[in-house]
Amino acid sequence: MKQFQQYLTISEEIGFVEACNQSIVHANGLPNATLQEIVMFENGELGVILSMGREEVEILLLSKSSVKAGMKVTRTGSKQEMPVGFELLGKAVNPFGQALNTGQSIDKPKISRPIDISPSGINTRKRIEQSFETGVTLVDLLIPLGKGQRELVIGDRKTGKTSFLYQTILKQATMGTICIYAGIGKKTTDIKKMETFFHNAGIDNNTVIIATSSEDPAGVIFLTPYAAMTLAEYFRDEGHDVLVVMDDLFTHAKFYREIMLIGRRFPGRNAYPADIFYTHARLLERAGNFVLANGSEHSITCLPVVESVEGDIAGFIQTNLMSMTDGHIYFDVDMFAKGNRPAINPFVSVSRVGRQTQSQLRLTINRELISFLTLHNKIESFSHFSAEAGAGVKRTLAVADRIFAYFTQGANEVKNLDLQIVIFCLLWADYWQDNTKMEKDIATITQTHKNSIEAQSLVKDLVSHANSLNELLATVRKQQDKILSVFGLQVVNVTNI
């Protein structure tokens, strides 16, 4: 970074700080300054021009150290930019591409891109047609996602949102997608934990963490998701599919509110500035499925996270984000308390795009499961009278119990979707009568699938040749001896329910 005097000599423009209110500075001078331009104070601190009046400019400070009235300020001539490049893979950086204080050294990329750009137009976009696997069975079967989709992850604190994000990143990074985690005003320990997880999982080469801690200046925290999206666009243009996780936009909105209130903008609903919807929408609009100049198709899938309070998903920011995304995955605090892992409520969660990317088999499984779970939801109230309940009700409750056990997934555990479909088929065909045996068998199947090429090819073969759940059930019935022997399971009669 050049020094103040060098910038002053080049720009030949100077201003003097007139007033300073926390992170907002008013300065006179700088006659040819432009919006979003980076300025430098004489003590070397940086700021960005937020608005301009006839005789003064409003500057958002990008540092914590104080700026005093009378201090000189000059233009740098550059907009807010993020250094982008493959050098950042496996690194944890701030929105300026500098290493976070974790003892890493980074070869600074040679290319930089402006952080805040307008989203690409419709002529560069294409219908989402590729499936996006999260490694979480419940999501992949019930709330399927597509590559390029923007899916909101919403839920109270400590309901498993971060675990889900870990699982999704792990699955996608393993599949070759470049995953960018944007930690907005997070705790330093959380960022370190994420870094360690990526390292231990061996997905360093496909992940980047762009994070700011809660102690950083509000201006820098505000830039975090924009920087992440800028980096995502670079990787997309280089021919990669990208996943961007924004954790979380509720914090982002709160910091934006803080900046705008200090800047004396008129407060709107819940004291958020009037352009909060625009601010988030133009950020999320940068994700999608794109056709590049060379004709290739690459996507930026975005998982913005938002925290709900006391299970209330009807808050201002929450509903704003719901309306600008292609669906949401809701983590239910009551389901979490009941012990469901993941605590995703499939009835409140929505995926507006994912279904169009599903195979016929997955679509039929999805339909069967949704209608069964809806039925179960209706008759669950009868479970209190199980002694008097009819055989049909008892059976539905038992199957539902097994389905919930089947969906149960440990933290940081990702599952192979094809294998999950085969396991579901066995479950649906009543192969298991009790949960303990089912859990034990599923563990055996998973282990065998992991180690045996024969098992892997069998699963692939079964799933790729079936066009519906009924077809798959028929095949499983036909080949039950082979399937069970490959997976080392006990042979029993498999019947369709």
Place this chain on the structure above:
Amino acid sequence: MDSPALFDQLIILLRTTSDVASVLLVLQEFIDSFYSSKTHEEQQQIFKKLSPQISILLTEAFAKEPITPENQITIKRQIDDLSDTLQKCKKMIMTLAFQPDEETTTFFSEWIKKNVSKDLLLDFQFDKSIVGGAVIIVGGVYKDYSVKKQLSNKFQIQKEEIMGLLD
């Protein structure tokens, strides 16, 4: 006398921001005297602290007649208007390697009022590290005409030439 006309006459006589500061201080003292037991003669003496030309001009404008409860509000408003206009005057910050004397100050001021703008005030700053010449800041525009910069540019060119020969 109305404030704009007085300002037009006064600004010709004011050279630097410190001149303006002195005038503002005296005007404030004059306003304060409205609420004290000062006589008309004593009030007129306040303007004598300024240069003779400015003193005569301000005495003519505000202290010709005795201050009475009837005219004091009008005079105060006129002084306030004048003060505001003076404070809003554009200034040219000129950094020199020496402390300018009266003659130099007058020379620069007259030149600027003739060639640039009659409303522009000089704000001299002293920095011997610039060696000679001047660094000028006006309306946010920064121009470095110092000897230090000229020498630095020359050194840079020579350094590049030498490095070129070594390569």
